[in-house]
Amino acid sequence: MSKNAESNRMDSFERACSEKGYTRIAGIDEAGRGALAGPVVAAAVILPYGCQIDNLKDSKQLTSKQRSSLFDEIYNLAVSVGIGYADNKIIEHINILQATLQAMKAAVKQLTPKPDFLLIDGNKLPEIDIPAEAIPKGDNLSISIAAASVIAKTTRDRLMIEYNQTYPSYGFQRHKGYPTVQHRQAIAKFGVSPIHRKTFKLLAN
Numbered sequence: 001m002s003k004n005a006e007s008n009r010m011d012s013f014e015r016a017c018s019e020k021g022y023t024r025i026a027g028i029d030e031a032g033r034g035a036l037a038g039p040v041v042a043a044a045v046i047l048p049y050g051c052q053i054d055n056l057k058d059s060k061q062l063t064s065k066q067r068s069s070l071f072d073e074i075y076n077l078a079v080s081v082g083i084g085y086a087d088n089k090i091i092e093h094i095n096i097l098q099a100t101l102q103a104m105k106a107a108v109k110q111l112t113p114k115p116d117f118l119l120i121d122g123n124k125l126p127e128i129d130i131p132a133e134a135i136p137k138g139d140n141l142s143i144s145i146a147a148a149s150v151i152a153k154t155t156r157d158r159l160m161i162e163y164n165q166t167y168p169s170y171g172f173q174r175h176k177g178y179p180t181v182q183h184r185q186a187i188a189k190f191g192v193s194p195i196h197r198k199t200f201k202l203l204a205n
Helices: 003-010 012-019 064-077 088-094 096-109 143-166 181-190
Strands: 025-031 040-046 080-086 117-121 132-135
Touching: 012 025, 012 117, 012 143, 025 096, 025 143, 040 096, 040 143, 064 143, 080 096, 080 143, 088 096, 117 143
Parallel strands: 025 117, 117 132
Antiparallel strands: 025 040, 040 080
16 A cells, blocks of 8 residues: 555545534544553544654554654644553452543543544443544554554553563563563562552463
8 A cells, every 4th residue: 555545545634524514623532441450541642634644553553762852743743642541440440441432432532632522442432422433443543543552552551661660570671561462470579569550360361
């Protein structure tokens, strides 16, 4: 696929929204939903209409260095960026799905100006008084969602590296709280930390 064709594919949802009269379209995505520790982080990003960012795609398909570079570029280009968090205690209290939707709502509320349409990765919509569309695998289909994916993932990774200073036994700087073998072995040896999600199957294979 040529670069122009790729760009057209990635902004097709934004163009469709614009054709319906929407002018402030926010992409929303989360990071950390499948982790055993730490928060779930959501990001909301409004990009200028027609904005193109080279090599932007789902954050999971990028290296840490690529994400870091794109993180700065997105912040420099974006009309507005919002970030929302739901920590492990909230996750344990209301479950991971509801915590994710709560973090998304918090991210949207930080946007200035207020968006008039939301493109949200996945198949669930938060309860919010803004027209929205849920897009499964949206981080590979929408430039706005892909931008939110990079912001959410980079923000959360940096937070988990900070947590590694407080809880150095678990190796958070390497796995960022996800269920690797090394992480599960650390839980088995040291028990759970204050940021682990105790309702998750922490020692499951």
